[in-house]
Every structure is written in structure tokens, then in C-alpha cells.
Amino acid sequence: QLRLVESGGGWVQPGGSLRLSCEYSGFTTKYYSIGWFRQPPGKELEGVSCINLSDGGTYYEGDLKGRFTISRDNAKNTVYLQMNDLRPEDTAVYSCAAGEETGSCREAGTDYWGQGTRVTVSS
DSSP states (O other), X not given: OOEEEEEOOEEEOTTOOXXXXXXXXXXXXXXXXXXXXXXXXXXXXXXXXXXXXXTOOEEEOTTOBTTEEEEEEGGGTXXXXXXXXXXXXXXXXXXXXXXXXXXXXXXXXXXXXXXXXXEEEOO
16 A cells, blocks of 8 residues: 655754655555645644655745755655754644645645654754
């Protein structure tokens, strides 16, 4: 079955960096979109970024582009989220989700989810 597993979370000081990984399995085609989402403590789930596995097209929510970079390594069945210059407000549980590609990755569904990895940014 299709499965997603996140890793790479942890604790960092403000200004630090983390690289999250979303390893997927069970895909029978490259025509899927992978999205990163986050849920800060006590707040609602929000989109972060997404990428198409087929052509590498990306989307970033709000002003995250420049600090966050999403990338793919299809040979390793992994999507990465490089997070730089982390701030306390970036503290959240980060999850990845997959859906069949429909064009822009932001328009894809989120039918499959990983369990999430926790990121804490504090002094």
C-alpha cells in the first residue's frame, strides 16, 4: 500500500537549519504530488510547500520561499524540505501528504498522509 514516512525533525535554536525527509513507497507511477503541511501547537493545519514528482514544479505558501526549499530525489523515493533561518513561529508538527497529480501541485488532493515529525525552534 502507499505509505509516507517523515523524518528529520528535532530541536534547533533560532537561526538554525533542519532538513526534513518524506520517504514514500507503494507508488506505481511518478504522477503524484507531495505536499508539506504543518500544525503549530494550538493552531490549525496549514500548507507549507508542494512539488510534482513528474516535472518538479513547486509551490510555496506565503513568504516561506527563500527560507524553505522543497526538492525531490525520485531515485531515492524521497521529497525533502530544507528549512533555513528557523524562527520560533516555525515550531510545529510537519507532515507530508500525497495525491494524484492534476497539474499544479497545490491543486492536488491529499489522500495519503505520514505520521508527522516535530520541529521545535527555541533558545
